[in-house]
Amino acid sequence: MLKAAVIGVGAMGQHHVRIYNQLSSTRLAGVADADQEAGERIAQLYHTAAFTDYRQLLEETRPEIVTIAVPTRHHHQAALAALEAGCHVLIEKPIAATKEEAQELIERANILGRKLMVGHIVRFDPAVQALKARLIMGELGRIFEVRCRRLGPFPVRIQDVGVVIDLATHDLDMIRYLTGQEAVRVYAETEQRLHSAYEDILVGSVRLADGTIGVLDINWLTPTKIRELTVTGERGMFLVDHLTQDLYFYENAETNDESWSAISLLRGVSEGRMIRYPVHKYEPLKAELEGFIQAILEDKPVPVSGEDGMIALRLAQALVQSGREGKSIAFNS
Ligand SMILES: NC(=O)c1ccc[n+]([C@@H]2O[C@H](COP(=O)([O-])OP(=O)(O)OC[C@H]3O[C@@H](n4cnc5c(N)ncnc54)[C@H](O)[C@@H]3O)[C@@H](O)[C@H]2O)c1
DSSP states (O other): OEEEEEESSTTHHHHHHHHHOTTTEEEEEEESSSSHHHHHHHHHHHTEEEESSSHHHHHHHSSEEEEEEGGGHHHHHHHHHHHHTOOOOEEEEOOOSSSHHHHHHHHOOOHHTTEEEEEEEEEOOHHHHHHHHHHHTTTSSEEEEEEEEEEOOOOOOOOOOOHHIIIIIIHHHHHHHHOOOOEEEEEEEESSSSOOOOOOOOOOOOOOESSSSSEEEEESSSSOOEEEEEEEEETTTEETTTTEEEEEEEEEEGGGGGGGOSSSOOOOEEEEEEEEOOOOOOOOHHHHHHHHHHHHTOOOOOOSBHHHHHHHHHHHHHHHHHHHHTTTOOOOO
């Protein structure tokens, strides 16, 4: 059993504690939170130790694996401390506040021979996993567009980053994951309506190396939560509803049956059948932590690397820059 600790037990970190407590492969060593009351409340709930200083948690409990779920501006310092203490580290997304910080974490993890994973949880959505399997089987043919809608109300607790770094990083990682392609150019329109310091609305595009287009429609200004993904290609369109973990396929009637195996030229698009695929549902965070633990126990690469986290962060930063400067930005991964 691996001894697990969580640094930062707010909205997200407390779920890491709950799952480490549930898994048969881990047992809780303790939690740290600068807010003593918050730390003690979670520690009591899961019968573990609470610290206000994460360095003390690391020294006294000697965990083998640590989740970092403090606000993004503190990721670097807390993750570095955990790596230097000999721990394998899972950092909540985004990996860090700057690419220099992200780079240092990747380098230190390599030098110290520790695993470093980034919590890009959307990859572990069972509907996204089912979609990925179907894309690998070639069920969509060539992919033309990946469109992500991530809309909802303003989360008052997020003060240190804007909506692009906080939310678009989810979709930027997912676009790379689903297509296996890297970005070559980004463009964004951004605005700041409610947030005191950063942008809270993004309409963005990402051009991938093979010509696939990623579209991002993301904000903190919509009074209902929408989490939707569509992937359009030769044979139709897949739709994922992240909130219900449902996967749908809208068939292009022009490309069914005999043309299934060899589409060299897309001759047309017309409405075909709509299929709702059965998806075996589970909690994405549990699958994420299991993936992290399996990589440690079997000494395999982690499912989402520090480099993946850094590319998502750099893409998000390029979108912020594009929005500020009003021009497209060339991107080299
Ligand atoms: N994967 C996801 O879907 C997802 C969702 C929400 C948040 N997150 C990420 O998780 C991280 C935390 O976000 P949150 O929404 O849980 O924030 P939060 O404010 O609810 O929780 C952060 C906690 O960290 C504590 N903290 C702050 N500074 C600390 C320090 N120096 N040492 C120890 N504790 C400290 C705070 O007291 C608080 O309890 C962020 O990086 C965020 O991007 C990811």
